[in-house]
Amino acid sequence: DAKTTQPNSMESNEEEPVHLPCNHSTISGTDYIHWYRQLPSQGPEYVIHGLTSNVNNRMASLAIAEDRKSSTLILHRATLRDAAVYYCILRDVGQGAQKLVFGQGTRLTINP
C-alpha cells in the first residue's frame, strides 16, 4: 500500500492561511488523495479529496503536485475551530479500497 508522510505538528495564527503538506512518493496512478481531520473529542470528518487536479470546497483547497508525489491542504483563513489532527490518506480503486488507512497525521495548533 502506498504510504503518506506528514509533519507531526504545525502551528499557525488565527485568520492566517495554513498549508499542510503530505508526501506520497510511491503513489500509484489510481490512488485518490483524501484528507480527513479529527477535532478534539470527535470522530474524524471528511475535508476534501482529489486525483490529479487541484480541488476547492467550502472547507479547504487541495493542491496536488504535477508528479502527484506530494499534495498540500490549504486552509485559507484558519480559525480556532480548525485546530485538529489532519490526516492525508491514499485510497485505491482496487482491492482493499474499502479500507481507510490513517497515518499519524499532523496536529495543527491555531494561536489566537
Place this chain on the structure above:
Amino acid sequence: DTEVTQTPKHLVMGMTNKKSLKCEQHMGHRAMYWYKQKAKKPPELMFVYSYEKLSINESVPSRFSPECPNSSLLNLHLHALQPEDSALYLCASSQDGLQTFQETQYFGPGTRLLVL
C-alpha cells in the same frame, strides 16, 4: 441529516462482562465500519459491512463480535475483554462501499471504553 450516532458515549466494564456498542445512521448508507482508536494514535479499521454482509475483518480477536441487523444499525458485542482493549471505538458509514476511492465516510463521536 449526516449524523452517525453512537451509544453509549462512555462504558466501563470488567473483564468478565458482556456489553454491546450501538451505532445508527439514517442517511441510507449501505456500508458501515468499526474503527478502534487508542490514545494519541490514529484510528485503525476493525470491520466493514457492505449491504449487511461482513466484507472485511481485520483479524480482530473473537472477543469482538460485530452484527449488522439492518442497513441502519451496527452493533459491536464485547465479551471477555482485556484492559488493553480500552480505547475509543468509532463507527462510520458510507454510501455503499463499492466506489470507496471516492466515497466519504461519516464518523460518529465514538464510545470511550475502559476495561478494568
